[in-house]
Amino acid sequence: MNIPINGTFSFRECLWFLNRNFDDCMHTTGVDYVRKAILINDQPVLFEIREGKQELVVSILHGNNTAVTQKAIEDFIHEWFDLSRDLSQFYDQLSSHKDVSYMSRDFAGLRLIGIPDLFEAICWCIIGQQINLTFAYKTKRRLVEKYGGKVTYEGQDYYTFPSPEALADASPDILREMQFSGQKVVYLIGIATVFKEERMSKALLLALPDVAAQQKALTAIKGIGIWTANYTLMKTLRIPSSIPYGDAGLLNALIAHKIISDKKDLDALNEFFRYFKGWESYLVFYLWRSLAPQNG
Template identity: 55%
Template sequence: MEEGNSILIPTPALFSFEECMWFLNRNYDDCLHEIRDNSIYKALEINGQLVLVRIVENGNFLEVELLKGEMDQEGEAFLIGYIREWFDMDTQIQPFYDLLKKDTRLSYMAEAFKGLRLVSIANLYETICWSIIGQQINLSFAYKVKRALVERFGKRISYEGRSYFVFPDPEVLAAVSMEELKAMQFSTQKADYTIGISKAFASGALSREMLEALPDFSSKMKALTAHKGIGVWTANYALMKSLREPESIPHGDIGLLNALANHDIIRDRKETDRIAALFSLYKGWESYLVFYLWRSLTFKQ
């Protein structure tokens, strides 16, 4: 595949590129993709080479244009798989909508957010680092810290006067100093966690492949939380966003609790029995329910 060439990826039923793109934007300054003119610009590293692609909706397809770089057939197959995973295009979500429609409190979501997919972060290492960065700070500030980290230590590709970034490799962040991260407004604790997690990934002590080989959800949670800096919330978030574990529920998440309160499902954050009762109605779709509840917190302008 050469620069200027495109590939078409057929979209499934109940898929909205507009909803997915809106989620990726939400007026936050995410340095790992850029959205403009109804298109997503994304830098990726494929087989050791940086490429830049533009993704746009074209009828019942996503059109992916290679703007810079080149790739062979293996790279093209990787790109297609990456985008299908990014937008969860291989999941048939009608059963989830059937459950929503039975729930008078949440049935409106099936139409209001129609076609929204659980947008993933394929890179487990990136997901965990992002979770650590975002602990106990607001999202706007978290994105600012993330940008400082990525622009300093990540790889970049330039196109038409703009720079596009790929998240740093664990080997790179494993070698940085606490002082370097603190200069980017990391707390001492977060700097320590980030370096420690980076060393775990760099050494192979932690990896996506290792987690995927484990037999069940609880063993994956145990493997993640064995590492300093990964608590129950971060482990659930990582399994939800990177491995698409359907039963992942980031319990205690403020946004989730606010959404539950907004829908009169709970009146107090300690009402764990009512939370459990709700999720028991969505077996196999718990993570999707979390994602849609998060989506309900914001509305398009």
């Protein structure tokens, strides 16, 4: 199965983001491929993506290779890699700003890699609160291996994120043994219960009239603050104006580019982002990218 690529796209840059030397259990990367398991009609499917000539070459490694499966995988990849977006206007704006103009060249083709599953995105925010990324990925792996789904292919395990039902019924004691704080245990089980009872879903959020209403709906759930709401809107709903204010990596990148003088310089931050109206989320993603060496 081949997925045509239109516009500027760099599989290498996207693969860099998916790797970054972190132990992410939700996909597996190689030098020139990524493998991921997802659920299609509640059945696990494992696929592999490699780069072709102006296309992505997708192979189904486990699961029924039907037209329905192929369409579901194609739709997922389009959403995951944000393939439908034309970045030319964003690159024009980057090129015209002296402080970040290099990004349109050095990071050309990097797409905002999303988290299509709203529940997974929110849980990931909770898991990562107030700890470093390395430890966050370790605890995430423990959670997913215990409560998620699994596909085994050629002796290697590939995981799908736990369902709300699985986490809602999780043992608080077991979660604490995984080194989740008491507060995170309460939040994770509570949020899972909200999703299990269908009081929150991606469809419900998408039906709301504007970003403010979406933020309000998310932050009404115990454990979800404005940072988590904005991160989720950025990574799952792909709201272009979403900025995760207060994010440590974002603030460090802005200071490194001399755009703000310190982490409390909100006026300078807002002035900078106004220049990129409509592309704020992409700018955040590229600023995060700037924190790592170009060679990944």
